[in-house]
Amino acid sequence: MTGARRALIIANGEYDNPGLSALRSPAADAEALAxxxxxxxxxxxxxxxxxxxTAHVIAGRVEDLxxxxxxxxxxxxxxxxxGLKSExxxxxxxxxxxxxxxxxxTAxxxxxxxxxxxxxxSRSIVLLLDCCYGGAFSQGVAVRATGEANVLDAFPAGGFGGRGRAVITASNSIEYAFEGDQLADDHVRPSVFTSALVDGLRTGDADRDExxxxxxxxxxxxxxxxxxxxxxxxxxxxxxxMQGELYLARSRRRRIKPSPVPADLRAASEDANMFTRLGAVTELQRRLTSENLSVAIGAHEVLTTMAQTDIRHIAEAADLARREAxxxxxxxxxxxxxxxxxxRPAARIRLAGPPIARACRFASSHSWLRVTEDGDEAxxxxxxxxLGAFEARVTVTGPTGEAVVRVEGRVVAETAPVPEAAPEPVPAVPAPPVAPVSKxxxxxxxxxxxxxxxxxxxxAIAFSLGSSLEDFFEDGGWVMLPLVVFASAAGIAMLLRNTRRMAGPGALCGLALLSAMPYGPALLVLTDGFLLAGAVCALIAVRRDRSFRLALGKPRDALGVAALVAGAGCAAGLVTEAVELIDYSSSRADEGAIHLVVAVLLLAGTALGVLLRPAAFGVAFLGGVAGGGIVMVCALFYAMPSSSSVTGAGWGIALAMVLALAILTGFAAWKAR
Structure with missing residues (x-):
């Protein structure tokens, strides 16, 4: 046909009048059908x-078409x-x-x-009506329509001057009544018909004669x-x-017509000499792997006959040969x-065997498992x-038989950390085409x-500060030990298989938030750079993992609220100490400002750790913040001169609360196991 092929899809699911119930499916159906x-x-x-x-826009588009x-x-x-029927x-x-x-x-x-x-x-017009039909009448009159909608009566045969046209309706007799101006039965959604229409065209299942x-x-x-x-x-x-047949779509379905095997090969397969028939099996097996599917299916038919009718030795050889296909x-x-x-995760089903074994169709057992064929794959x-466990089947049907592929898994509201398992032959991969984090x-x-x-x-820096244990403590080498412990733990978590996805990145990012501040000897700048660079790499690794995405949510429970209180208490202690330092001497204003910055970062990090999702990442991040808080409190306390007259009450509050935060984090991690 040389003419144009034009389609107009009209989908109305939202209505201004409260008497017309909203329909969920028209928007999605329109998108899928288009x-x-x-x-x-x-x-x-x-x-x-x-x-x-509105009605006048729809009428204009229909008339234009x-x-x-x-x-x-x-x-x-x-x-x-x-669809509404008047009185x-x-x-x-x-x-x-x-x-x-x-x-x-208005309609x-x-x-x-x-x-x-x-x-x-046009001599080829198709009208598809997927509508809920009901009686419509004046407001306030409680009436139920009694007759059938008789939709096809609105488009009577012979009313088109003999021109080709077709009307197909989702139903011709279902009615729903209004009570006053309210649709009484609003639970039916016009989706079954259009869903079947889309599936039949997309999969080719509507091609009955193949x-x-x-x-x-x-x-x-x-x-x-x-x-x-x-x-x-x-x-x-x-x-x-209509006169003649109207073809609406192509289909990948093609019935393969067997090509007859050559006469001499047919004669050999029926020869009285069993060794001649064995030779025929070998040649038929070779033809079974041919790229020409007609040749292959012809050979398969002969092998099937021999497997069913010949003597045991020949039948077994023929059956073994055809099983390869x-x-x-x-x-x-x-x-x-x-x-x-x-x-919306996706996976691929790949077929094995010669070409004849891969010339198949795919069918899903459930509507929520969408199958799209792509050559000899799907x-x-x-x-x-x-929510919960699910199991479905994809049936693969071809000219040499069929196979069933099971699909299973569990739908959850939020991703939980899962130990990495051996890769499946056909892995399930979520939709965006980016590789997940692997070992x-x-x-x-x-x-x-x-x-x-x-x-x-x-x-190395800590033990180079003094030649004796006394010098080690007097020169402040001990202040670096907590950071050594926490940095080592975060690094090991990034390298271990079971913790590198969420626990490792969370702990490293939380630790870097506080401990990588440019405060202290110049020798520590390299340490700060290592931790910040490690946190950046950890976030990139998280971004590359397609199985989950970081998000924010509400505090999970009383434990999260307690962590927020501990973080706020620690920050308050540091602020108190900062105020005392500034009041004590104007020369200490810079040090007091650093205390304020640490307090703000610790409070922000605590809040972020409580709100982050998935929960495993948030708990690990909170642990890193607690570790960084301990490091910074120890470092700032050591930096305070011994001659200072500051009472240090704020130090006690800060240290007690940051230790409480660390304990709460450990309890949350134990609870989330």
């Missing part, structure tokens, strides 16, 4: 979508909305501004659509069976008046593991929203090595 109709590999329609518009058509054009119109029996399509008591002026009359159809020059094309009649038969299977109370109806996937199970609800996308991730390893390098450098 995608499949506009796919150049499937249907090649030029698609326009009109979503949640039909008025600007040529005889060879193929036109398709899809309505997904409420006089006229059918209307509801728009966003529709008022049930003023249908004539789109079916009679108007019929007139546009009749005036169009000739590579989806004809209009085949599409209706598929819709009827699919809708009835999903909802026995809904029966699609049709009125098709059986349908099989590289992995029989796809494990998604724990999946965050709404994340991508599966998980759209499950229900060989260079940024995770770099972060761990930088933290350990900082600790080693600190040890």
């Amino acid at each position: 995608e499949v109709l506009g796919d150049r590999a499937i249907s090649e329609f030029d698609v326009q979508v009109v979503r949640d518009e 039909f008025a600007d058509s040529a005889p060879d054009d193929v036109l398709l119109v899809h309505f997904s909305c409420h 006089s029996g006229e059918l209307f399509f509801a728009a966003r501004n529709t008022r049930p008591e003023r249908l004539a002026s 789109v009359p079916a009679d108007f659509v019929q007139r546009c159809l009749r005036m169009s020059r 000739d590579g094309w989806i004809a209009l009649g085949e599409l209706y038969d598929y819709l009827f069976d699919s809708v009835r299977e999903r909802n026995p109370n809904q029966t699609p109806s049709r009125d098709i008046e 059986r349908v099989r996937a590289e992995s029989e199970v796809v494990r998604f593991g724990e999946v965050v609800r709404g994340s 991508e599966i996308v998980l759209e499950q929203e229900e 060989t991730d260079p940024f995770a390893v770099a972060a761990g090595l930088l933290a350990i390098a900082a600790a080693v450098y600190l040890v």
Whole structure:
């Protein structure tokens, strides 16, 4: 056909009038149908979508579509909305501004659509109606419509001058009543019909004769069976008046016609000499691996006959040969593991064997597991929203048999840390095409090595400050030991398999927040640089991990509130000490300012650790903040001259509260195991 192929999708799910219940599916259905109709590999329609518009906008788009058509054009119109029947029996399509008591002026009359159809020059028009039908009447009058909606009566056969047109409805007799101006039954969603339509076109299942094309009649038969299977109370109806067949889409389904084996090979397979038949099995096995699928399926048929009818020795050889062409996937199970609800993870199913074994179709057992064929592979996308464990099947069917691939996992509200397991043959990978963090991730390893390098450098500096133990304590070498311990722990956590995903990055980032301040001897600048660089590498490693994303949430429980109190108490102690230092001497103002900066950073870090999600990362971050707080309190206390007359009451508060924060963090980590 040389004409244009144009589709108009009208989806109304939101209504200004409270009497018309909102419909959830029209927006999603419109998007899915527009995608499949506009796919150049499937249907090649030029698609326009009109979503949640007023009646006059919809009427204008409908009239434009039909008025600007040529005889060879193929036109398709899809309505997904409420269908309303007036007291006089006229059918209307509801728009966003529709008022049930003023249908004539605020809705789109079916009679108007019929007139546009009749005036169009196109000889190939398809009208698809996926609507909830109900009686509409004056406000305040409690009436229930009693007759059927009789949707097809609004588009009577013979009313189009013999021109080709087809009307397919989701249902012709379901009615829902208004009580006053309220729709009494608002729980039905017009999604089953359009979902089946999209699935039939996308997967090619509507191609019943497997000739590579989806004809209009085949599409209706598929819709009827699919809708009835999903909802026995809904029966699609049709009125098709066309000369010849109208093909709406292409299909990847092609029935493979077996090519007859050569006459001499056929004779050898039936020869009385068993060794001749064995030789025929070898040649048939070679033909079974051919790129020419007709040749391969012809050989498979002969081998099947020999396996079923020949003597045991020949039958076993023939059966072994044809088993090489059986349908099989590289992995029989796809494990998604724990999946965050709404994340839409994806995985691929790859087939094995010769070409004839990979010429297959894929079908999902559940609607929330979407399967998209891609040559001899398939991508599966998980759209499950229900929390808890799930299990589904993907059936792979080919000319040499079928195989079943199990799909399993668990949907959770929030990602929990999971020990890294051996990789699956077909791993489940969340949607964005970025590689997750693995045991060989260079940024995770770099972060761990930088933290350990900082600790080693600190040890060298600490023991170079004095030649004796007394000098070690007098010269302040002991102040560096807490940072050595915490930096080493964070570095080791970054290198261990079970902690490098969340615990290691969280602890290293929390530690770097406080301990990497430019305060103290110039020798410590290198340590600060190591810790900051390690924290940056850790955050990059977290970013590269596709299995979770950092986010903020409410404090988890009383434990989080207690941690916030401890952080605030520590900050208050440091602020008190800063005020005392500044009051004591104006020359100490710079030192007091540093105390204030540490107090602000510790309070902000505590709040961030309590609010961060996932919980494992937040707890680890809180632990790093507590460790950094201990380091800074010790360092600032040592830096205070012995001659100072400052009371040091703030130091006691700060040290006590930061130790409480560390204890609370340890308890939270134990609780989250």
